[in-house]
Amino acid sequence: MVSPPSVSHNPGVACKLKKSLYGLKKAPRACFEKFSITIESFGFNSTPHDSSLLVKCTSHGHITLTIC
Numbered sequence: 001m002v003s004p005p006s007v008s009h010n011p012g013v014a015c016k017l018k019k020s021l022y023g024l025k026k027a028p029r030a031c032f033e034k035f036s037i038t039i040e041s042f043g044f045n046s047t048p049h050d051s052s053l054l055v056k057c058t059s060h061g062h063i064t065l066t067i068c
Helices: 028-038
Strands: 053-058 061-066
Touching: none
Parallel strands: none
Antiparallel strands: 053 061
16 A cells, blocks of 8 residues: 655555545444444434444334344
8 A cells, every 4th residue: 555645754654544444344334333423413323232223213103224
């Protein structure tokens, strides 16, 4: 991996990534975390037993969202 031309560094020194890249093991988890933050901003809450099951309670009833 080559660093961008705008980054100056010494040979033999590594760069630390601040976020996951596509194709890395943690990329799906980072994507799901961003999705979870977004969907929770709409009032959904994940259940304590399954993070892919989200529930929103309204005055009209319950909305259940399941992520597969």
